[in-house]
Amino acid sequence: xxxxxxxxxxxxxxxxxxxxxxxxxxxxxxxxxxxxxxxxxxxxxxxxxxxxxxxxxxxxxxxxxxxxxxxxxxxxxxxxxxxxxxxxxxxxxxxxxxxxxxxxxxxxxxxxxxxxxxxxxxxxxxxxxxxxxxxxxxxxxxxxxxxxxxxxxxxxxxxxxxxxxxxxxxxxxxxxxxxxxxxxxxxxxxxxxxxxxxxxxxxxxxxxxxxxxxxxxxxxxxxxxxxxxxxxxxxxxxxxxxxxxxxxxxxxxxxxxxxxxxxxxxxxxxxxxxxxxxxxxxxxxxxxxxxxxxxxxxxxxxxxxxxxxxxxxxxxxxxxxxxxxxxxxxxxxxxxxxxxxxxxxxxxxxxxxxxxxxxxxxxxxxxxxxxxxxxxxxxxxxxxxxxxxxxxxxxxxxxxxxxxxxxxxxxxxxxxxxxxxxxxxxxxxxxxxxxxxxxxxxxxxxxxxxxxxxxxxxxxxxxxxxxxxxxxxxxxxxxxxxxxxxxxxxxxxxxxxxxxxxxxxxxxxxxxxxxxxxxxxxxxxxxxxxxxxxxxxxxxxxxxxxxxxxxxxxxxx
Amino acid sequence: xxxxxxxxxxxxxxxxxxxxxxxxxxxxxxxxxxxxxxxxxxxxxxxxxxxxxxxxxxxxxxxxxxxxxxxxxxxxxxxxxxxxxxxxxxxxxxxxxxxxxxxxxxxxxxxxxxxxxxxxxxxxxxxxxxxxxxxxxxxxxxxxxxxxxxxxxxxxxxxxxxxxxxxxxxxxxxxxxxxxxxxxxxxxxxxxxxxxxxxxxxxxxxxxxxxxxxxxxxxxxxxxxxxxxxxxxxxxxxxxxxxxxxxxxxxxxxxxxxxxxxxxxxxxxxxxxxxxxxxxxxxxxxxxxxxxxxxxxxxxxxxxxxxxxxxxxxxxxxxxxxxxxxxxxxxxxxxxxxxxxxxxxxxxxxxxxxxxxxxxxxxxxx
Numbered sequence: 001x002x003x004x005x006x007x008x009x010x011x012x013x014x015x016x017x018x019x020x021x022x023x024x025x026x027x028x029x030x031x032x033x034x035x036x037x038x039x040x041x042x043x044x045x046x047x048x049x050x051x052x053x054x055x056x057x058x059x060x061x062x063x064x065x066x067x068x069x070x071x072x073x074x075x076x077x078x079x080x081x082x083x084x085x086x087x088x089x090x091x092x093x094x095x096x097x098x099x100x101x102x103x104x105x106x107x108x109x110x111x112x113x114x115x116x117x118x119x120x121x122x123x124x125x126x127x128x129x130x131x132x133x134x135x136x137x138x139x140x141x142x143x144x145x146x147x148x149x150x151x152x153x154x155x156x157x158x159x160x161x162x163x164x165x166x167x168x169x170x171x172x173x174x175x176x177x178x179x180x181x182x183x184x185x186x187x188x189x190x191x192x193x194x195x196x197x198x199x200x201x202x203x204x205x206x207x208x209x210x211x212x213x214x215x216x217x218x219x220x221x222x223x224x225x226x227x228x229x230x231x232x233x234x235x236x237x238x239x240x241x242x243x244x245x246x247x248x249x250x251x252x253x254x255x256x257x258x259x260x261x262x263x264x265x266x267x268x269x270x271x272x273x274x275x276x277x278x279x280x281x282x283x284x285x286x287x288x289x290x291x292x293x294x295x296x297x298x299x300x301x302x303x304x305x306x307x308x309x310x311x312x313x314x315x316x317x318x319x320x321x322x323x324x325x326x327x328x329x330x331x332x333x334x335x336x337x338x339x340x341x342x343x344x345x346x347x348x349x350x351x352x353x354x355x356x357x358x359x360x361x362x363x364x365x366x367x368x369x370x371x372x373x374x375x376x377x378x379x380x381x382x383x384x385x386x387x388x389x390x391x392x393x394x395x396x397x398x399x400x401x402x403x404x405x406x407x408x409x410x411x412x413x414x415x416x417x418x419x420x421x422x423x424x425x426x427x428x429x430x431x432x433x434x435x436x437x438x439x440x441x442x443x444x445x446x447x448x449x450x451x452x453x454x455x456x457x458x459x460x461x462x463x464x465x466x467x468x469x470x471x472x473x474x475x476x477x478x479x480x481x482x483x484x485x486x487x488x489x490x491x492x493x494x495x496x497x498x499x500x501x502x503x504x505x506x507x508x509x510x511x512x513x514x515x516x517x518x519x520x521x522x523x524x525x526x527x528x529x530x531x532x533x534x535x536x537x538x539x540x541x542x543x544x545x546x547x548x549x550x551x552x553x554x555x556x557x
Numbered sequence: 558x559x560x561x562x563x564x565x566x567x568x569x570x571x572x573x574x575x576x577x578x579x580x581x582x583x584x585x586x587x588x589x590x591x592x593x594x595x596x597x598x599x600x601x602x603x604x605x606x607x608x609x610x611x612x613x614x615x616x617x618x619x620x621x622x623x624x625x626x627x628x629x630x631x632x633x634x635x636x637x638x639x640x641x642x643x644x645x646x647x648x649x650x651x652x653x654x655x656x657x658x659x660x661x662x663x664x665x666x667x668x669x670x671x672x673x674x675x676x677x678x679x680x681x682x683x684x685x686x687x688x689x690x691x692x693x694x695x696x697x698x699x700x701x702x703x704x705x706x707x708x709x710x711x712x713x714x715x716x717x718x719x720x721x722x723x724x725x726x727x728x729x730x731x732x733x734x735x736x737x738x739x740x741x742x743x744x745x746x747x748x749x750x751x752x753x754x755x756x757x758x759x760x761x762x763x764x765x766x767x768x769x770x771x772x773x774x775x776x777x778x779x780x781x782x783x784x785x786x787x788x789x790x791x792x793x794x795x796x797x798x799x800x801x802x803x804x805x806x807x808x809x810x811x812x813x814x815x816x817x818x819x820x821x822x823x824x825x826x827x828x829x830x831x832x833x834x835x836x837x838x839x840x841x842x843x844x845x846x847x848x849x850x851x852x853x854x855x856x857x858x859x860x861x862x863x864x865x866x867x868x869x870x871x872x873x874x875x876x877x878x879x880x881x882x883x884x885x886x887x888x889x890x891x892x893x894x895x896x897x898x899x900x901x902x903x904x905x906x907x908x909x910x911x912x913x914x915x916x917x918x919x920x921x922x923x
Contacts, residue, residue: 182642184638184640184642185642185644187607187609187629187636187638187642188636188638188642188644189644189655189659190608190609190628190629190630191607191608191609191629191630191632191634191635191636191713192630192635192636192655192656192659192703192704192707193630193633193656193659193660193707194630194655194656194659195628195630195659196628196630198659202655202659203644206644206646206647207645207646287658288658288659288661290660290661291661
């Protein structure tokens with residue numbers, strides 16, 4: 001009883017105007033100083049160090065403008081790959097989203113959770129599995145008795161890998177969008193004489209257009225910025241994020257900073273595109289090809305399409321993603337000798353990086369929860385007009401920037417090259433990794449929370465206010481119970497993102513190692529069996545975690 | 558030309574039967590409304606006709622042709638929706654020409670047909686506006702013009718007026734009927750609003766819990782309902798319980814329960830001692846002593862009054878403690894609570910029903 005009264009008293013204090021203003025400023029201050037400023041600092045850095053950057057990139061005594069040439073090549077290649085991946089994604093993802101949103105069939109639940117598989121698994125583990133499947137004799141070529149892989153490392157395999165990990169983004173996004181479409185519009189169109197395909201193209205299409213474009217841009221930025229999986233399959237075809245990591249390792253800070261700046265700029269442009277242009281994209285909906293579209297609406301055509309999509313899903317996405325398990329089944333003894341018997345004690349190394357991965361992900365998630373909730377509340381609830389819209393856009397910045405660029409930028413800001421003098425505030429290592437992970441996880445948490453807070457009817461809170469509860473008590477008693485699920489969902493995403501990140505970690509890790517990093521290391525050292533071991537453990541762990549958390553949420557209801 | 562026959566139609570959602578073995582015929586050029594409380598299955602019937610719902614059993618015939626398994630786009634229908642469903646990303650012209658474009662008509666035909674349709678609803682000058690610039694009645698006019706430009710002779714209307722303000726509803730419903738009749742269309746109109754159905758329909762099909770109870774002209778439904786539910790749904794009536802005491806020529810005398818007062822009913826079809834429910838419309842009652850061979854006169858005491866403006870509803874208690882509500886013109890008789898009055902109504906206005914198994918169920922308005 002007294003405890004309860006004490007809590008109420010504290011909450012009353014926390015509800016005061018002063019506390020509210022303090023809370024708001026702290027939330028926004030943290031966001032600006034820890035997340036936005038370090039990212040944008042790269043512009044200042046390149047500007048102030050322009051001479052050295054210029055001499056390195058354009059006018060090097062030995063390579064001349066060779067690095068500029070390399071940089072441009074990699075950048076264009078990254079764009080090409082991301083473009084191709086996005087187009088293929090839309091073509092194979094849209095029908096799948098449609099199937100999941102509209103059809104009822106047995107086992108749909110399982111397909112639905114299989115789609116999420118690449119989201120939960122670190123991209124390095126995923127890339128490794130796909131590499132085993134397509135690129136080694138332990139994969140699909142083994143089935144045909146070949147001694148080498150079907151494909152070798154290079155652009156084609158990069159595309160295959162990128163399709164797999166961007167696929168869930170497209171399917172998830174589109175499925176949600178399709179579910180939200182008011183089907184009565186489609187019914188109206190059917191009643192007006194349009195065939196099924198025509199309805200989809202002329203009615204459903206325009207309604208879900210924004211979601212489609214948003215999903216495509218998201219997939220594009222993911223592909224553009226991915227490091228971990230790409231490192232495993234790139235061969236000699238460098239993409240921009242890989243170039244940043246490589247230059248950072250070689251100590252070529254000038255070119256790395258310049259490339260980082262370009263990538264940040266590109267990402268900001270994409271974000272602007274996402275916010276401003278999606279609405280204005282036109283789809284060709286006025287011309288109707290009556291006969292062709294009638295044929296396409298034919299049930300047989302539709303069934304063939306669904307079968308084809310399912311086949312592609314299995315062969316391109318699911319089988320390669322899970323191939324590590326098959327590999328371990330075949331090469332159990334190699335795993336045993338590499339991990340447990342070899343003199344370099346890989347097991348200890350694995351264990352160390354596993355614990356740091358978990359504690360980094362846990363810490364990053366915790367910080368994101370604590371600072372993400374007030375931010376989401378501010379964006380949804382405060383009547384700040386334009387400022388709110390600005391915050392809402394700024395939130396997405398870390399989301400669209402390639403994580404290697406993000407990592408480099410932060411490394412420069414907090415380290416000895418930044419505004420904190422020659423000693424820097426953070427040196428590469430554990431705490432800088434945590435900081436970087438907070439930065440790129442933060443938008444995921446806030447983005448998940450925003451729609452949930454927006455969907456909570458403020459009527460309940462108004463009712464509680466009229467019943468005499470101070471605003472903080474209202475939050476605890478009315479908002480929090482409804483928010484819990486969202487926080488869990490946000491935590492799952494944040495945690496798995498942090499667990500699976502490679503690019504930024506490579507830039508800021510110092511001597512600390514995380515699981516994705518050792519997978520990349522071991523693949524580079526051709527210790528495939530050990531890499532497979534690490535991959536499988538992390539895949540099982542991620543999946544068990546998600547399963548466990550889902551169970552908790554379900555039983556809590 | 559469209560003549561619709563629905564035969565033994567059933568549709569269930571899980572365990573709930575939305576419609577249960579329904580038979581219905583809609584004649585050519587007829588305006589039929591499906592009327593009933595929400596959840597009675599009226600929309601399911603309409604959507605089955607449109608092909609938007611696939612029935613579990615039964616068939617639907619258009620002009621004798623079985624179209625039960627045809628998809629909606631091959632049925633040649635025009636449909637109007639409750640929330641308009643005017644495509645928000647197309648302007649008025651593109652909305653109205655949509656059915657013509659998806660059927661691959663030539664530009665000239667499109668211009669002509671859509672132009673006519675827009676002219677009919679009076680929106681010819683607003684072709685370039687986007688739906689968000691239109692008011693609700695205008696949106697529905699676009700929906701209507703769009704249905705007209707399908708060229709179909711069958712118009713299906715799913716609660717087309719219920720999203721409009723009551724002021725516009727009256728106006729719109731007259732216009733709607735005029736247009737349908739002018740174009741010689743067959744119309745099937747779903748509504749839960751009795752007054753809309755009464756005003757607009759040639760015939761009304763009254764539905765409850767997945768079944769059609771009665772299909773009749775509005776007049777016949779009002780004056781000769783075939784069940785207590787229909788009577789209660791269409792008019793404000795008082796329901797009294799009694800036994801047939803004696804049969805006379807073309808009329809009988811009923812004694813209200815609890816050895817209450819006697820009421821003469823305009824029929825001799827019920828045998829002696831038969832337990833009945835009598836229904837008297839509240840607006841047919843008056844206060845006064847106009848006793849004649851054509852009226853029933855009952856003693857009563859006013860126990861409550863509810864002033865409605867032009868009319869006042871009086872709650873009165875009869876001798877047997879039954880309570881009756883009478884709707885009386887306010888200016889006629891200003892009375893007050895506690896006063897004794899006589900309640901008068903014509904013998905012809907008493908409707909009689911056999912006492913049902915479950916009176917409360919019959920009287921529930923759902």
